[in-house]
Amino acid sequence: MMRQYELVDRVRSYNPHADEDLLNRAYVYAMKAHGQQKRASGDPFFTHPLAVAAILTDLKLDDATIVAAVLHDTIEDTASTREDIDRLFGPDIGALVEGLTKIKRLDLVSKRAKQAENFRKLLLAIADDVRVLLVKLADRLHNMRTLKFMPFEKGERIAEETLDIYAPLAGRMGMHGMREELEDLAFAYLMPKARDTILSRLHALREKLGPLITKIEAELSERLVAVNLQAEVKGREKRPYSIWRKMEQKSLAFEQLSDIFGFRVMVDQTADCYRVLGMIHTQWPTVPGRFKDYISTPKPNDYRSIHTTVVGPGQQRVELQIRTREMHRVAENGIAAHALYKDGRTLDMGELASESRAYRWLRRTVEMLAEGDSPEEFLEHTKLELFHDQVFCFTPKGRLIALPQGATPVDFAYAVHTNLGNTAVGAKVNGLAVPLMSKLMNGDEVEIARAEGQVPPAAWENLVMTGKAKAAIRRATRNAVRAQYAGLGRQIVVRAFERAGKVYQDEKLRTSLPRLARSNVEDVMAAVGRGEMFSGDVVKAVYPDFTDERRAGAGPDKMEPGWFGLQQAEGLQFKVPGQVSIPIRGLDGSLPVQFAPNGGAVPGDRIVGILLPGEGITIYPIQSPALTAFDDQPERWLDVRWDIDPDRKELFPAQIEVQALNEPGSLAGITAAIGDNGGNIEDIRLTNRSKDFRDMVIDLSVWDLKQLNAILSQLRAQQTVSRVERVNG
Structure with missing residues (x-):
């Protein structure tokens, strides 16, 4: 456990003017307030707020934020009140601790009607003072580091919530280093085997490419020195979760990834970034489509860097990131890099808003949302826009489900479980019955009504948003239709065997499958049900000597x-x-x-x-x-x-559509072609007539398909006919 003097020393290492007395008082107060409380690991509870404070000292945050970290659990978990904190440490720190308490109570899995209000308070608390978010992220990071001591179900929920909420939020605030560690810790907990596999492959690749990486790094450094550029070149390795996510999203094998290893070039001045880029692009050919300039156009989370990929030594693709050291600090710490000390003093929120694009974006978002008349309207406009194109909904048990914008209760049901989607027949959103194709909003609690034996309508496929739902619906409807055809076919086959005076048995049919060119009995039944196979052929396959003497009616x-x-x-x-x-x-x-x-x-x-x-x-x-x-x-x-008697010639109805040039004699040529082939015209209707063309529908009577095809062929051969098609109504 970190000692009192160690906390003070950590803060004074980056802030010589730290308020030592304030830090000491917070340490002693929190230690006494938590008393004999224990964590799930058995350690004194007080070790947790101290660990959170230590994480924040690595980010070089101000005294008030460090004190708020030390005190962040006192109102929630001890007898302390907001008034006590205000009186002893001032209203600024009291507001930070209370904001953290509200977020903890929310925990982002609330399932009650207060959900919208809680989300609103969360965003407002973060936008009002970004230090609330920084302490909360540090709190979550330490909880993730000690997750192994939790019961698995609770740990699983916390890990899923970290991937769904806290890691993206850290990324949206530009805190790349914290986001990567949160993702990796959650990945290790939720999918340890997948992570171990990737680590093993990384180790093997590292051993294989080690000499080449060293060579490229040395050659890059030499060439930079040769052009008088003072730069630091470092190798960079993609994290396991980033590798796994890219493999999943793009359906790639590990061997297909080209950016697992890369290099980072850091210089002092922005102008030097472009000098480095010029040197690299003149020395090695670039890979088309792999250049991005985030210095001239920074990302919304303040990230600035130049990305490029070249074909380097040994014809090896080399991915490079070029940035200043200050850009690297912001890339790793995001909004925390702006927060705090500039020229030896703490920035206020107004200055921070001018320094940080991410914080300005967050403030603008909340200002826009605050124009709503109700918490629901507040969320309706963006619904956690910091997650871009996602909405977050909850199951009745509090499980968080992330979906794309425009998602429906059907998408929600399939995201929970495929069988729930297949059997869904109704939905309640926030306790109210809604159509299954309603659009979901952030914070909605969704309850799905189901019925066993239900099959999702095929039309759902065009109405849902997620690929998982679309694929499951296609599969379920295909299987259901096949099962229906197979059921119908089985009835037909059994009756055919009865007419033949035979007893139907699956086993006998199974031995005759090669004669029917089918792999299993269900395929045969489905083929009969669809009309692709005649039931008499099935009887004959089992009993080759059988002759069907039945006739349809009289001769x-x-x-x-x-x-x-x-x-x-x-x-x-x-x-x-x-x-x-x-x-x-x-x-x-x-x-x-x-x-x-x-x-x-x-x-x-x-x-x-x-x-x-x-x-x-x-x-x-x-x-x-x-x-x-x-x-x-x-x-x-x-x-x-x-069942046509070949000796009797009878006419049957057919219909064709003809598009012909609007010229004298064109209609006569069409009717002559039909007559020459023995067809009889029953009716002609002009459906469209212009100066150049006329469209017509012709009702015919013909003997058979061969005669109809002959008529169609002769009509297509006429110069005045531009198009002729049979109508299949």
Whole structure:
């Protein structure tokens, strides 16, 4: 545990004018207030605020911030009050300690209706005095360093919260060093095996590239000296979590990463940065698209540096960062680098706002948000804009879920668990029922209602925002549709075996799969259900000697003209309106049958029947886009096929669209082509007419698909026809 004099010495090492008496009084007061309290590790509780204060002395913060760190748990965890702190240490330190207490009570996993108000207080507290955030980040850093003493569930929540909230917040404030350590500690706790694997690969790569790295570093230094540039060259290694995140986000293998090792060149003056850049770019070829100048255009978090990649010695790609030493200090410590001492004095908040882009951004954000009439409106405009394009929501148990802007309760459900998304049927946001496709706001508490057996509608895929949700919906709907087709196909196959006087068994069909060119029984059933395979073929595959003597209704000699002869795989039979009635097995009476209203169907088309209660059965060609309306209703699909007597020539409906030049004789040429091929024109409708072109829809009657294709080919060959297509209604 850090001694009293050690704390004073640490502060005086960078601030000779430190208030020694104030620091000593804070040390003694906090030690007495915490008394015999223990941490989860068994250490005295007082060791924690001292460790937090030590972290902040490394950032060279002012006396008030160090004292607030020492006292930051007193109001929350002891009998001390804000009045006590104000009286003994002054209102400035009292305000800092109270701000930290409010944030601790929030802990960023509040699940009550106060959530919006708590987030508002958090942002306002940070914007009012950035030192609140600095102490809170140091507090979280020490907690992460000692996380192993926590129960796993609590430690897991803290680590997830660190990755989701505190590390990005540190990064947004430009505190790169603290962000990297927070990320690495959380990564080690949440995914130790992944981190160990990356460390192992890093070690192997370091041994392999060690000599080359040393050579590049030496050559860079020599060339800089040769042009009278006083610069310090250091190797830089990417942290394990950064490597893992890049591999995940870009789906890259470890070997594909080109920026694991790099070099940092530090100089004294900004002008020297560009001199170094000029020397490097004239000595080695650059890699296109890998140059960024963050000195002329700093990042919003105050980061300034030049990034470039060149093909260096040994044809090795070399990533370089060029910056001044002051830029490096800001890059590592961010807003803390501005905070505190300039010309031996502490900056006030107004000066800090002029010094730091990150702090100015935060103040502007809060000023804009403060214009809202309510905490909810406060959050509605940006909802933690410091996390850019993310919104943060909570489960009823307080788990934090990070989602992209525009995310819905369905995205939320899939982020929690794939099965929760697949079975979601409703949602409550902050206790109120909302549509599943509502947009979520920061701080929303989302509760998902589910129902077993529910399948996500395919339309959800176009409405959700996250890739995880889109992929899961595609997979679930594909599996559900396949299962429905397989179920329908199984019914058809079993009935086909019954008609054949055979007993169906999966095992027998399994031995016959090679004859059907399918890998498993479910594939066969799905193929029959989709109409890709005839059930009689399945029976024949199992019993090769079987002959299906069944016929669909009476023979051709007993049928009236115009009957088109459909055979249904389940043994169902139909009647065509105005023609002979044929009973439907298993139903009372009979059903009317008609062709698709737009486009019809002709012999040679692969066809399906759609059963619509009260309307009968409509026959569609398999390529008809209208069938997509029935994708989620496989129970309506009937396996039908043509049963045409080749000796009888009957006409069937078809429809074509033609675009032709608006010239004399063009229509005559179209009708002649149809007539020459034996087609009969039932109707012609002009849908669009201009000076140059006319579009028309022609209803035809043809014998079969071969005749229809011949008509289409001859029409396309005519010079006056620019386009002709068959309509598949």
